[in-house]
Amino acid sequence: MDPRSEVLLRQAELFGGQLLLAGLPADDLLGQLPEARGWSWHAGDQARLEARFAGRCRFGVAPPEEAFRAAVLFLPKSRELTGYLLTALAARLPGGELFLVGEKRAGIERAAKQLQPFGQPRKLDSARHCQLWQVRIDQAPATPDLEALARTYELPLEDGPLQVVSLPGVFAHGRLDRGTALLLEHLEHLPAGHLLDFGCGAGVLGAVLKRRYPDSQVTLLDVDAFAVASSRLTLAANGLDAEVLGGDGIAAAPGGLAAILSNPPFHEGVHTHYQASEDLLRQAASHLRAGGELRLVANSFLKYPPLIEQHLGPCQTLAEGNGFRIYRARKA
Structure with missing residues (x-):
C-alpha cells in the first residue's frame, strides 16, 4: 500500500460516501473505500486500476462528471498542475471538503498553502513521512479553463x-x-x-x-x-x-x-x-x-x-x- 493511502486509511471515517480520489496510486485504496471513485491522468495507473476496479476510475485532464461530496488530491510534482487540480476540484465542491495528501519531501507543507484561497486549511495527520491536509470550501472558484x-x-x-x-x-x-x-x-x-x-x-x-x-x-x-x-x-x-x-x-x-x-x-x-x-x-x-x-x-x-x-x-x-x-x- 502506498504510504499516502495508509495515511488516508488512518482517518477512514472521513472518507465514506461519494468520494473522488484524484491522482490516486494503483494500490488497494479503492478496495478499502468501496464507495469512492478515482480520477487518473497516468495511463499506467489507470490501466492497473481498471483491471482491478473496472469502471471506478476515469482517465483525463478534467474531473469526472459524476457528483462527489468530497475529494482527495494526491500531490503531483508540479506546483502549477497542483493549482489547476485544486481549483478544478474546489469548483465542484461548494461547502464540501477538499483534502490534500503528499510526501513531506515532495513539498506537501508548501503545497498546503495553495488551499488558502478556498478556506482555512488545517493539518489532520502526519505519518509515514506524509501529511494530510483538509479545507472546507467556503469560497468555491469558477471552473478553470485549462x-x-x-x-x-x-x-x-x-x-x-x-x-x-x-x-x-x-x-x-x-x-x-x-x-x-x-x-x-x-x-x-x-x-x-x-x-x-x-x-x-x-x-x-x-x-x-x-x-x-x-x-x-x-x-x-x-x-x-x-x-x-x-x-x-x-x-x-x-x-x-x-x-x-x-x-x-x-x-x-x-x-x-x-x-x-x-x-x-x-x-x-x-x-x-x-x-x-x-x-x-x-x-x-x-x-x-x-x-x-x-x-x-x-x-x-x-x-x-x-x-x-x-x-x-x-x-x-x-x-x-x-x-x-x-x-x-x-x-x-
Whole structure:
C-alpha cells in the first residue's frame, strides 16, 4: 500500500460516501473505500486500476462528471498542475471538503498553502513521512479553463516557426529542454514509413517530424493525459495532422514502425524511475520493422548503449553536447 493511502486509511471515517480520489496510486485504496471513485491522468495507473476496479476510475485532464461530496488530491510534482487540480476540484465542491495528501519531501507543507484561497486549511495527520491536509470550501472558484493556463512559445526552425503549446505538469513546461533541442538537430535520413515520438510531452518532436516528413504517418505517445492534450494542441496550432495516444510505455505503441524517436523520461514525481526508458530499449525491436531505427537522446551518464546493443543491435553515438548524447541503432 502506498504510504499516502495508509495515511488516508488512518482517518477512514472521513472518507465514506461519494468520494473522488484524484491522482490516486494503483494500490488497494479503492478496495478499502468501496464507495469512492478515482480520477487518473497516468495511463499506467489507470490501466492497473481498471483491471482491478473496472469502471471506478476515469482517465483525463478534467474531473469526472459524476457528483462527489468530497475529494482527495494526491500531490503531483508540479506546483502549477497542483493549482489547476485544486481549483478544478474546489469548483465542484461548494461547502464540501477538499483534502490534500503528499510526501513531506515532495513539498506537501508548501503545497498546503495553495488551499488558502478556498478556506482555512488545517493539518489532520502526519505519518509515514506524509501529511494530510483538509479545507472546507467556503469560497468555491469558477471552473478553470485549462487551455488558458497553457504556455505557448515559438520554436524557430529552418522551414518556419513552430508554435508549441504546453499545459501545466508537462515535461519542460513552457520551454524547450536541452536534450530535445539536440535531438532536433539530428533528424536527417530517417527511414520512410511510420514514425513514433515516444514520450511526446508537449509534442515538439512529433510536430517537427510531421512537418519534415509530411508523407510519413506520425504517432505521438505519452503516459500522461496532460501531455496527450498538449501534443494535440501543438499539432492543431501548426495545422498538422498526426495520431496522439495515451498509453503505458512502449507496450502501447503500434507495430511495424520505421523509426522510434525519443527523449525518454527517467524522472517521475520525487522519485527516479528508469523503467519506462529501459522497457523502450528492451522492447523497441518488437515494434520496429526490419531495417527500422531507434534514435534517442539521453543524459550522458545513463548507460544505455549496452542495453541497446543487447536487445536491438550495434549502437552508434551520433552526437553529444550539453551533457547529452544521441544514440542510433537499427533492427537487422
